[in-house]
Amino acid sequence: GYREDEGLYLESDADEQLLIYLPFTQVVKLHSIVVKGPEEEGPKTVKLFSNREHMGFSNVNDFPPSDTAVLTPDNLKGKPVVLKFVKFQNVRSLTIFIEDNQSDSEVTKVNKIALFGTTVETTDMKGLKKIEDNH
Amino acid sequence: MVLEATLICIDNSEWMRNGDYAPSRFQAQTEAANLICGAKTQLNPENTVGVMTMAGKGVRVLVTPTSDLGKILACMHGLEIGGELNLAAGIQVAQLALKHRQNKKQQQRIIVFVGSPIKHEKKVLEMIGRKLKKNSVALDIVNFGEDDEGNTEKLEALLAAVNNNDSSHLVHVPPGPNALSDVLLSTPIFTGDGEGGSGFAAAAAAAAASGASGYEFGVDPNLDPELALALRVSMEEERARQEAAAKRAAEEAAKKEKQGEQQSSSQDVTMTDQDSVPASEADDKKKTTKHDEGLLQEAIAMSSTPSYPSGRDTNMSEVAEDDPELALALQLSMQDGTKDAPSHSDMSQLLADQAFVSSILASLPGVDPEDPSVKDVLTSMQNQSEKKDEDKASKEEEEK
Numbered sequence: 159g160y161r162e163d164e165g166l167y168l169e170s171d172a173d174e175q176l177l178i179y180l181p182f183t184q185v186v187k188l189h190s191i192v193v194k195g196p197e198e199e200g201p202k203t204v205k206l207f208s209n210r211e212h213m214g215f216s217n218v219n220d221f222p223p224s225d226t227a228v229l230t231p232d233n234l235k236g237k238p239v240v241l242k243f244v245k246f247q248n249v250r251s252l253t254i255f256i257e258d259n260q261s262d263s264e265v266t267k268v269n270k271i272a273l274f275g276t277t278v279e280t281t282d283m284k285g286l287k288k289i290e291d292n293h
Numbered sequence: 294m295v296l297e298a299t300l301i302c303i304d305n306s307e308w309m310r311n312g313d314y315a316p317s318r319f320q321a322q323t324e325a326a327n328l329i330c331g332a333k334t335q336l337n338p339e340n341t342v343g344v345m346t347m348a349g350k351g352v353r354v355l356v357t358p359t360s361d362l363g364k365i366l367a368c369m370h371g372l373e374i375g376g377e378l379n380l381a382a383g384i385q386v387a388q389l390a391l392k393h394r395q396n397k398k399q400q401q402r403i404i405v406f407v408g409s410p411i412k413h414e415k416k417v418l419e420m421i422g423r424k425l426k427k428n429s430v431a432l433d434i435v436n437f438g439e440d441d442e443g444n445t446e447k448l449e450a451l452l453a454a455v456n457n458n459d460s461s462h463l464v465h466v467p468p469g470p471n472a473l474s475d476v477l478l479s480t481p482i483f484t485g486d487g488e489g490g491s492g493f494a495a496a497a498a499a500a501a502a503s504g505a506s507g508y509e510f511g512v513d514p515n516l517d518p519e520l521a522l523a524l525r526v527s528m529e530e531e532r533a534r535q536e537a538a539a540k541r542a543a544e545e546a547a548k549k550e551k552q553g554e555q556q557s558s559s560q561d562v563t564m565t566d567q568d569s570v571p572a573s574e575a576d577d578k579k580k581t582t583k584h585d586e587g588l589l590q591e592a593i594a595m596s597s598t599p600s601y602p603s604g605r606d607t608n609m610s611e612v613a614e615d616d617p618e619l620a621l622a623l624q625l626s627m628q629d630g631t632k633d634a635p636s637h638s639d640m641s642q643l644l645a646d647q648a649f650v651s652s653i654l655a656s657l658p659g660v661d662p663e664d665p666s667v668k669d670v671l672t673s674m675q676n677q678s679e680k681k682d683e684d685k686a687s688k689e690e691e692e693k
Contacts, residue, residue: 172427
């Protein structure tokens, strides 16, 4: 369907940097990430920040990223980048900062972002049952 | 109801001493800034507004964004004029102040007043604009005072760099009788990007406009639509009367020659040709523009004479709006009224046409053609018209 359509992409606006904020509906552990894009304008340096809300372009450099990935053309075709698992044990939100692109052009284009990982065991409220008093 | 944090940047440079905006540029500016504060806080109670100056000893933030209107208004007092405008630094400090706002959910907006020459290059401003756009800060620029091309060019470049989906605006206010704040009231800076405007802005605009008689007839259609409508209708009727008088005056000279011809020609002007009616009205308008004053006097004289069929017009005007047939008849009657006896006979001939009359009467609300009293009136009118014809015929005989 639309997921694999090469014609659909995310494009940067004022300059070549992109800042994407992904809040999760529950706590997750992240294992690896796939970023697909065109060979020329696809992203190069990607910084990931876990559990930081309300980041702006002005404070991306204020704290160190949880992980950094420099993408190769292989990655842009779909090869996953394995992350430092220990840093992503308790992730409620993820901020992806794309700093530059492969050809240093004015515009960065991204076709697909995929995250691989597991959920963290949390209490399932629907499973809670009232204890019957059977005396 | 956009949730916004706004920072107002005031130009308090030496150029503000100028009196081309009453009472002085600086006072006009502070008034406008006060109005903006009020409008923004009214739009949404959680909105915050801050104030800073860009000239003077240096760029200085007077009030960090707060929703306390009193604090904002108080800090506007005792501001000193002096120094030169530093636009680049001013905007950058404003951006920083907004970045550290308490409620991160608020959208960021900077409103800049520019009333003195900008010493920065266009490139510098464009870069600043792009940075603002990247951090999704909207920018409103009020350009007043300086009329030179340089400022306008730079500000337009700045706006182009910042603008994202028309959220940023540039307003030029030329010096003139209107106060700076009044002009701003009608701009998107107050009306909030076409969301429908705040009640505050609309009310203030109405008050200002009615004071300066900005509205036709001095009545705001929003406040009193019926009054405005009544005024407009009476104005149009008066205009039509004047046109009729003009036409009558022009034709009076030719009347005596044409009397014989007019009898046959007026019969042609029946219910058929709609085009001729607007054409003749256009002619009337031309004549009115040429001989204005004399016609006005004639119109006054006309309206005082009892033979003029104006009484009929005012009664039928409301009904005419619903019925196009009736409206056409009305137009014809106005046009015919200007011509003399021949047209009277024409009108009466129309009235004599029973089918036509009964169709008109049927469309009039509350009138039943079958009603005996109505029938009596009809027959009496017919007799009157016959009498008039007889009188006229005898008159003509006498003249010969």
